[in-house]
Amino acid sequence: MRKIIFDTDPGIDDAYAIxxxxxxxxxxxLGICTVAGNKGxxxxxxxxxxxxxLMNYDCQVYKxxxxxxxxxxxxxxxxxxxxxxxxxPLVYDKSSLSSISAVDYILNTxxxxxxxxxxxxxxxxxxxxxxxxxxxxxxxKIKAIYTMGGGVYRGNITPxxxxxxxxDAQATKEMFELGVDVPIHMIGLDITHKxxxxxxxxxxxxxxxxxxxxxxxxxxxxxxxxxxxxxxxTGCVIHDLLCMIYAIDQTVCPKEAIYHSxxxxxTTGITIGQTVVDIVDSWxxxxxxxxxxxxxxxxxxxxxxxxxxxxxxxxxxxxxxxx
Amino acid sequence: MIILDVDPGIDDSLAIxxxxxxxxDVIALTVSSGNIEVNQGSINAIKACxxxxxxxxxxxxxxKPLFKEYVDSQDxxxxxxxxxxxxxxxxEAMDGAIDFILETIKANPxxxxxxxxxxxxxxxxxxQKDLETxxxxxELVIMGGAAKIHGNCSPVAEYNFWVDPDxxxxxxxxxxxxxxxxxxxxxxxxxxxxxxxxxVRQFGGELAEYVHNITQFYVDFHWAQERTLGCIIxxxxxxxxxxxxxxxxxxxxxxxxxxxxxxxxxxxxxxxIPEAYLPLYPYNAKMCMKVDKTKFFDIFFETxxxxxxxxxxxxxxxxxxx
Numbered sequence: 001m002r003k004i005i006f007d008t009d010p011g012i013d014d015a016y017a018i019x020x021x022x023x024x025x026x027x028x029x030l031g032i033c034t035v036a037g038n039k040g041x042x043x044x045x046x047x048x049x050x051x052x053x054l055m056n057y058d059c060q061v062y063k064x065x066x067x068x069x070x071x072x073x074x075x076x077x078x079x080x081x082x083x084x085x086x087x088x089p090l091v092y093d094k095s096s097l098s099s100i101s102a103v104d105y106i107l108n109t110x111x112x113x114x115x116x117x118x119x120x121x122x123x124x125x126x127x128x129x130x131x132x133x134x135x136x137x138x139x140x141k142i143k144a145i146y147t148m149g150g151g152v153y154r155g156n157i158t159p160x161x162x163x164x165x166x167x168d169a170q171a172t173k174e175m176f177e178l179g180v181d182v183p184i185h186m187i188g189l190d191i192t193h194k195x196x197x198x199x200x201x202x203x204x205x206x207x208x209x210x211x212x213x214x215x216x217x218x219x220x221x222x223x224x225x226x227x228x229x230x231x232x233x234t235g236c237v238i239h240d241l242l243c244m245i246y247a248i249d250q251t252v253c254p255k256e257a258i259y260h261s262x263x264x265x266x267t268t269g270i271t272i273g274q275t276v277v278d279i280v281d282s283w284x285x286x287x288x289x290x291x292x293x294x295x296x297x298x299x300x301x302x303x304x305x306x307x308x309x310x311x312x313x314x315x316x317x318x319x320x321x322x323x
Numbered sequence: 324m325i326i327l328d329v330d331p332g333i334d335d336s337l338a339i340x341x342x343x344x345x346x347x348d349v350i351a352l353t354v355s356s357g358n359i360e361v362n363q364g365s366i367n368a369i370k371a372c373x374x375x376x377x378x379x380x381x382x383x384x385x386x387k388p389l390f391k392e393y394v395d396s397q398d399x400x401x402x403x404x405x406x407x408x409x410x411x412x413x414x415e416a417m418d419g420a421i422d423f424i425l426e427t428i429k430a431n432p433x434x435x436x437x438x439x440x441x442x443x444x445x446x447x448x449x450x451q452k453d454l455e456t457x458x459x460x461x462e463l464v465i466m467g468g469a470a471k472i473h474g475n476c477s478p479v480a481e482y483n484f485w486v487d488p489d490x491x492x493x494x495x496x497x498x499x500x501x502x503x504x505x506x507x508x509x510x511x512x513x514x515x516x517x518x519x520x521x522x523v524r525q526f527g528g529e530l531a532e533y534v535h536n537i538t539q540f541y542v543d544f545h546w547a548q549e550r551t552l553g554c555i556i557x558x559x560x561x562x563x564x565x566x567x568x569x570x571x572x573x574x575x576x577x578x579x580x581x582x583x584x585x586x587x588x589x590x591x592x593x594x595x596i597p598e599a600y601l602p603l604y605p606y607n608a609k610m611c612m613k614v615d616k617t618k619f620f621d622i623f624f625e626t627x628x629x630x631x632x633x634x635x636x637x638x639x640x641x642x643x644x645x
Contacts, residue, residue, distance in 0.1 A: 153471045159593040160479075160586075230597055264585050271479075271586035278478045280549065 001028045003116050004247075005106060007064070008240075009037030009123030009164075010047040012080045012223045016216065016304075017122055017244035018048070022055045023308045024248060030109060030117070033062045033102035037123040037167055038076045039084035041066040044123070047084050049092035054215075064102030065126035068168035070267065076163060079226045086219035102127045107138050114141040120247055121147040121175075122240035124164050129171035132178055140181040147175070148243035150263075150275030151189035152291060158273070162189050165265065166273030173265040179288025186263070186291050187243040188275065191253065195242050195297040198235035199224070204321050205305070208313045245303050246292065252300045253292035263289040298322055324434050324461075325349045325565065326424060328384075329558075330357025330441030331367040333400050333541045337534065337623075338440055338558035339368060343375035345566050345626045350427070353420035355385040357441035357486060358396045359404030364441075365416035367405050373412060374533050384420030385444035388487035391587075396482060399544050406540030424449045425456050432459040438565060440466045440558040442483050447490035450497045463499055466561050467491065468506035468578065468590030470610055476588060481507050484580055485588030492580040495607050502608040503573050505561055506590065509614040513560050516553035517542065518643045519620075526631045534627070560614070563622045570618050573609035617645055 004027055008014045021027050032052070034045040041063065048061045081087045098105065106127065110117050119142055121128055132139045149164035149172065157163045165172040176184060202224070206217040220236060227233040246252055259277070262285035266274040277291055302322070306314035325347055329335040335358065342349050352372070354365045361383050368381045387393040401407040417423075424445070428435045437460060439446055450457045467483035468491075469475075476485040484491040495502070515538060524535045541554035564571045574594055581589040596604055624635045638644050 152473075159591050160589070231595075266581075266584050266586045268584040269581050269586065270579055270591055271581045271584065271589060274479075274586060276478050276585055280473055280478070282473075282478065282549075 002026060002118060003113055004029050005109060005117060005119050006032045007035060007102070007119055007121040007123060007125065007127050008032060008048065009035050009039065009044040010051065011038035011044065011084055011123065011240070012086055012220055013238045013240040014038070014122050015047070015051055015085055015219060016238050017120065017240040018051050019055060019216070020241060020244050020304060020307050021120070022057050027248070029057065029059050031059050031062055031105055033064050033105060033127050035064045035102070035123045035127050036066055036068070036075070037164060038080045040075055043084045045097065046092055049096045050085065050090035052096050053092045054090055060098040061096055062098050062100055062102040062105040065130060068124055068126050068171060069129060070168055070170035072272070073167060079223060081222040086222050088215060088219045103131045103134060106131045107135050110138050110141050115143050118143050118247065119145045120244060121145055122243055124167040124171065125175045126168045126171045129174040132174055136178070139178055142182045144183045144185065145175070146185045146187065146243055146247040148187045148192070148240050150186055152275070152277045152279060152293065154189050154193070155274065156189055158270070160271050161273035165275060169265055169267045169273040172273070173267055176263050176265060176288050179263070180286050184289050185246065186275070186289050187239070187246055188291060190293050191295040192237050192239040192242050195237070195295050195300050196233055196235045197238050197301065200321060201301055202235065204317060208316060209309050213309065241304060242295065242300060245300050248307070249303060252296055252303065254294050254296070257294035258290055258292045260287045260290055262287055324427070324431055325436045325438060326351050326353055326427065328353045328355065328437055328439040328441060328445050329368055330355055330359065330364050331371060332358035332364065332404050332441070332558070333406065333537050334556040334558040335440050336367055336371040336405060336537055337556055338562045339371035340375045340530070341559045341623060341626055342562045342565070343372060343377040343379070345562070347562070347565055349379060351380045351382060351423060353382045353384050353424060353445055354416065355420070355441050355445045356387055356393060356395070357483065358400045360395060361386050363403055366410065366412050367403070369412040369414060369416060370410040374530050381416040382420035382423045383416045383418050385448060388442060388444055389447060389489040391487060391489065394486060399541065401540040405537045408536055420445050421448045421452060425453050428456050428459050433461050435460055436462040436464065436565070438464045438561050440561060442487040443467070443490040443494045444487045447493040450493060454497060457497065458499060460499060460501070462501040462503070464561050464565065465502065465504045466506070466510070466558050468504055468592070470506065470508050470590065470592040470612065472508045472511065474589070475507060477585070479586050480588035481590070484590055488580050488582045488588040492582055495578045495580060498605065498607050503611065504578065504608050505564065505571055505611040509571060509611045510557035510560055511555060512614050512616045513556050513619060514551070514553045515556045516644060522634065522638050522644065523628070526628055526634065531628065559623055560619055563619045566622055566626070567618065570615050570622065571611040572613035573611045575606040576608055576610045577604040577606055578608045578610065620645055
């Protein structure tokens with residue numbers, strides 16, 4: 001059983017990732033740490049609680065950083081709807097919120113399970129940086145970090161920076177300094193934008209996915225609106241879901257296109273939040289990141305349908321949507 | 324009317340030869356410190372004119388970048404900027420590149436095109452001195468930057484912008500009409516291979532020998548540095564584009580240049596800007612993202628070595644080149 005902690009700012013694409021992990025038979029989600037990003041901390045925290053209730057899952061939420069280390073913005077605006085989960089009606093239990101902070105929860109859990117904990121970091125990485133500042137030696141005992149953010153050749157919030165890392169460039173820089181000791185896999189925009197979930201896929205999910213399929217469909221509508229408005233996509237990019245699927249099965253990205261490289265983060269100027277990835281190793285610096293640059297988008301989506309809705313739905317997806 | 328702004332430099336020298344052997348109306352060369360400092364660069368520029376058998380004026384401009392400490396590229400181009408050939412030339416360059424540029428535009432409004440193949444220091448200085456006149460350029464074509472590909476001075480920065488990022492930034496902020504940029508996204512494809520070099524050597528003659536000799540160091544560098552077999556000749560691509568626009572395809576964009584931090588010299592390029600952001604980030608240039616490599620080499624070889632067109636086509640047909 002893989003032991004996972006989410007560090008997240010739900011967020012529609014976060015919700016897809018978290019639900020997928022909760023549905024996976026070999027994964028135990030130990031806890032969900034929240035952070036401000038897509039929405040403010042109160043929203044992202046209750047949203048995480050709502051997901052626990054929705055999935056009737058046994059874990060708690062640990063509230064994390066309200067502000068980024070290097071503040072540049074409040075949230076991601078209307079991209080994720082008014083509440084961060086597309087406005088779908090969901091309830092939550094107050095008891096699912098722990099009194100322990102995100103940083104302490106991460107450190108305690110890693111101490112109790114050295115070299116076993118994998119962190120799925122799909123929001124700004126403020127909590128991780130704060131945990132490193134508090135106790136770096138413990139953080140070195142994380143098994144791996146899978147982080148959604150950055151990009152080698154593109155950004156989204158600016159031409160060169162991706163939202164999560166731009167939202168807290170300083171924290172991102174500090175997280176990657178851990179990358180020489182802990183394997184950090186960066187799922188960046190280069191591949192998330194090569195795996196667009198189209199309206200064909202979403203419609204199929206709604207028709208075959210039962211109640212959960214309908215809910216996930218309803219949830220993502222404002223997100224699809226935003227992608228049409230800003231990028232003219234018929235569909236959307238569910239960034240965090242790709243990060244989760246990659247964490248589950250790295251073969252969604254061809255091995256030869258996973259670069260083990262040196263990465264630095266710009267924390268100043270017009271490039272703030274940009275990941276500078278030395279793909280061609282011109283700097284000859286220690287390698288601190290694994291960056292996949294290619295993705296098998298069909299395999300990715302098929303895996304999602306299989307994990308969340310079962311083999312039968314995945315089979316129909318292959319038969320009626322992919323072929 | 325074309326002014327070539329250069330820092331020769333191996334690929335600049337090839338670009339000068341290509342331009343002067345073509346039908347383009349090149350009226351002068353202006354030189355700045357870049358690949359090599361401006362005095363040696365001017366000698367190299369004059370040598371390229373001599374090789375093309377054209378006597379046109381050469382003006383010296385900026386000796387160093389606006390603010391950043393000057394870093395040449397002797398490691399790439401050799402100690403004299405031309406693979407260590409240290410050519411002797413028959414005349415001297417004049418001073419006053421910036422004034423020459425401005426006077427020429429004033430006398431010929433909307434008729435002058437600058438093809439800038441080095442750092443943008445000279446262009447930025449001209450803008451600083453007289454923006455209104457610079458706005459009367461017909462066109463500004465720039466070699467520099469990298470939009471969606473890795474750089475050559477850092478993972479994100481290309482040499483010409485990196486060596487004088489402040490100049491590059493000022494040029495784009497000036498919002499001149501008709502600015503086209505060809506950076507590493509398209510020039511990485513322009514590989515002058517050992518087969519091509521040997522073909523040129525076999526052509527024989529003074530010019531062929533020159534092209535062969537000045538590219539030796541460049542080939543060695545590319546192999547040692549990045550295991551590229553052959554050398555990338557960035558600058559002639561812009562001249563080929565002036566000869567035949569279909570060589571490159573350019574797209575509207577907003578370009579800004581990072582002037583500090585680890586991304587210094589990076590061209591930050593935004594395409595397809597949503598309408599709501601256009602007032603803040605207006606399209607201020609076109610960036611070339613597609614290149615017709617075969618068309619480039621056709622123009623390059625057939626213009627520089629018109630007497631050897633048959634051999635060139637035969638080598639192409641037999642698959643030794645391209």
